[in-house]
Amino acid sequence: MGNHNPKPRAKGTVSRRDFIAGAAKSAGGVCAAGFALSLYAESAGSQPVQALRPPGAIAEEDFQSACVRCGLCVRACPYDTLKLAEFGDDVALGTPFFVARDVPCFMCPDVPCARACPTGALDAEIPSIKEATMGTAVLSDHENCLNYRGMHCSVCHRVCPIRDEAITLEKHVINGKPRLIPTVHSDHCTGCGRCEEQCVLAEAAIRVYPVDIARGSIGVNRAGRRI
Amino acid sequence: MKLIDLAGEPRRGAIRSKGWLKAHKYWLLRRTSQISLLLLFAIGPWLGLWFVQGNFASSRVLDSVPLSDPFILLQSAMAGHVMATAALIGALVVVLFYAFVGGRVYCSWVCPVNIVTDTAHWLREQLGITRDRKLNRNARLTILAAALGASMVTGTIAWELVNPVSVLQRGIIFGIGFGWALIAAIFLLDLCITRRGWCGHLCPVGAFYGLLGAKSVIRISARGRQGCENCGACLRACPEPHVIAPALKGNVPLVLSRDCTTCGGCIDACPSDVFSLATRFQIANHEGGCNGETKMHRQVSGDTALIQPK
Ligand code: SF4
Ligand code: SF4
Ligand code: SF4
Numbered sequence: 001m002g003n004h005n006p007k008p009r010a011k012g013t014v015s016r017r018d019f020i021a022g023a024a025k026s027a028g029g030v031c032a033a034g035f036a037l038s039l040y041a042e043s044a045g046s047q048p049v050q051a052l053r054p055p056g057a058i059a060e061e062d063f064q065s066a067c068v069r070c071g072l073c074v075r076a077c078p079y080d081t082l083k084l085a086e087f088g089d090d091v092a093l094g095t096p097f098f099v100a101r102d103v104p105c106f107m108c109p110d111v112p113c114a115r116a117c118p119t120g121a122l123d124a125e126i127p128s129i130k131e132a133t134m135g136t137a138v139l140s141d142h143e144n145c146l147n148y149r150g151m152h153c154s155v156c157h158r159v160c161p162i163r164d165e166a167i168t169l170e171k172h173v174i175n176g177k178p179r180l181i182p183t184v185h186s187d188h189c190t191g192c193g194r195c196e197e198q199c200v201l202a203e204a205a206i207r208v209y210p211v212d213i214a215r216g217s218i219g220v221n222r223a224g225r226r227i
Numbered sequence: 228m229k230l231i232d233l234a235g236e237p238r239r240g241a242i243r244s245k246g247w248l249k250a251h252k253y254w255l256l257r258r259t260s261q262i263s264l265l266l267l268f269a270i271g272p273w274l275g276l277w278f279v280q281g282n283f284a285s286s287r288v289l290d291s292v293p294l295s296d297p298f299i300l301l302q303s304a305m306a307g308h309v310m311a312t313a314a315l316i317g318a319l320v321v322v323l324f325y326a327f328v329g330g331r332v333y334c335s336w337v338c339p340v341n342i343v344t345d346t347a348h349w350l351r352e353q354l355g356i357t358r359d360r361k362l363n364r365n366a367r368l369t370i371l372a373a374a375l376g377a378s379m380v381t382g383t384i385a386w387e388l389v390n391p392v393s394v395l396q397r398g399i400i401f402g403i404g405f406g407w408a409l410i411a412a413i414f415l416l417d418l419c420i421t422r423r424g425w426c427g428h429l430c431p432v433g434a435f436y437g438l439l440g441a442k443s444v445i446r447i448s449a450r451g452r453q454g455c456e457n458c459g460a461c462l463r464a465c466p467e468p469h470v471i472a473p474a475l476k477g478n479v480p481l482v483l484s485r486d487c488t489t490c491g492g493c494i495d496a497c498p499s500d501v502f503s504l505a506t507r508f509q510i511a512n513h514e515g516g517c518n519g520e521t522k523m524h525r526q527v528s529g530d531t532a533l534i535q536p537k
């Protein structure tokens with residue numbers, strides 16, 4: 001207590017001035033700490049660009065408010081596809097994701113991972129695995145794709161669990177020569193990543209990205225014209 | 228014969244008067260509880276025995292009973308997510324349990340970070356480190372409010388992006404990665420910079436559970452306080468020493484502060500059996516006479532003035 005007090009105060013009581021100063025200090029502290037944590041959360045929240053979420057995951061912004069990082073989805077997966085992000089992974093700490101090139105999703109018909117989620121971060125009611133949108137496959141490197149170079153690799157097409165719907169081989173004439181080009185149909189592709197996992201190149205020429213990265217969208221251009 | 232004093236120097240007097248085992252009873256029980264809870268989660272992945280799946284954030288016991296951490300769910304609610312029923316039921320079970328037995332029972336009987344910070348404190352005493360940068364004990368409430376605010380503003384479960392409690396629990400159950408550095412940082416904070424720095428001043432999880440159990444039924448009682456010899460062992464053993472003085476010298480011989488972790492350190496350390504577990508309704512038992520009371524009042528308040536943090 002400051003020496004501005006003329007009378008000694010009963011023990012345990014606080015002067016109004018001290019009270020206001022204390023309250024202001026705590027409010028300031030809350031704001032400062034909250035601001036720092038928010039900045040960090042924003043940067044962490046912008047990270048999962050590359051992260052493929054388990055099937056049934058709700059939209060990424062909502063996912064970050066829903067997933068409690070319990071790993072029940074991880075335990076439910078019979079293929080050890082899913083991992084919880086650790087420090088240093090480019091994914092919000094503790095949240096589940098998978099790396100298609102390492103272990104893709106094998107598209108269990110009963111979607112055990114989504115059924116196990118207690119929070120609603122994964123839609124436990126998802127009617128079938130074919131409704132999942134973990135991402136969309138993209139033939140990202142035509143130049144190195146062996147089919148494009150005129151060989152009959154077609155491994156991605158063959159391993160796709162939704163063959164001939166999610167990936168078809170389309171005839172194209174390239175440099176005057178006929179070629180079969182693996183072509184992804186985004187309305188059927190679930191983003192399971194089998195194609196990326198099995199691509200025979202050292203670095204996959206077909207890759208799965210989260211939908212908002214993989215896909216463009218029709219809308220209004222910068223000049224405001226509908227396209 | 229000199230036995231190793233695993234749980235710390237304050238217990239010397241108690242070891243002399245009631246033997247090593249009784250002077251470490253609650254400490255042994257707590258460590259057993261903390262370690263077996265972790266093992267319960269870990270034997271699933273290690274040995275394929277799935278009594279419990281998940282981790283402390285949310286789990287399924289015997290493939291049926293859900294349990295969820297209410298603090299994480301509260302942040303999730305602030306961030307705007309409406310939880311699915313399983314998680315809500317799980318949180319309700321946990322809330323009821325800790326509201327009854329005392330919120331910070333979580334800290335001393337469940338949380339594995341407590342083992343880390345207790346060890347740091349023990350080593351601090353062994354090495355005679357006395358440096359103590361004073362922190363405000365209410366800083367944890369500030370951080371708690373900040374975590375909830377940040378969850379609301381960013382729409383994420385904000386504290387889970389840094390929470391060392393989750394990092395350690397998940398780490399033991401799922402593999403820790405670089406998270407050990409965070410745990411090492413807390414160990415060093417408690418060892419070199421501030422006495423009981425993390426759990427006693429900063430951790431918002433402990434603060435949350437403290438608020439949750441503020442009116443809990445199970446409490447520590449100083450019902451034998453007329454036998455107190457003012458040795459100060461309880462105050463030195465207690466991770467939140469400011470909670471003890473009111474029970475020793477106040478009107479009600481109960482530790483009623485929500486900061487008490489019900490660790491039983493005071494019961495272990497007291498050479499004259501002043502403390503015991505009780506309910507908040509057992510007040511009048513074994514009350515000392517008026518004489519003892521006034522003497523106690525004088526001596527203990529002088530004693531704690533030195534130790535009680537501001
Ligand atoms: S659908 Fe099956 S393989 Fe795919 S992530 Fe879920 S559990 Fe794993
Ligand atoms: S089960 Fe749901 S809440 Fe738990 S880690 Fe997986 S997605 Fe997150
Ligand atoms: S990710 Fe590849 S393999 Fe999986 S469904 Fe899509 S195209 Fe098929």
Ligand code: SF4
Nearest residue numbers: 334338340426430433
């Ligand atoms: S204060 Fe936090 S870190 Fe310490 S024991 Fe409690 S929950 Fe764990």
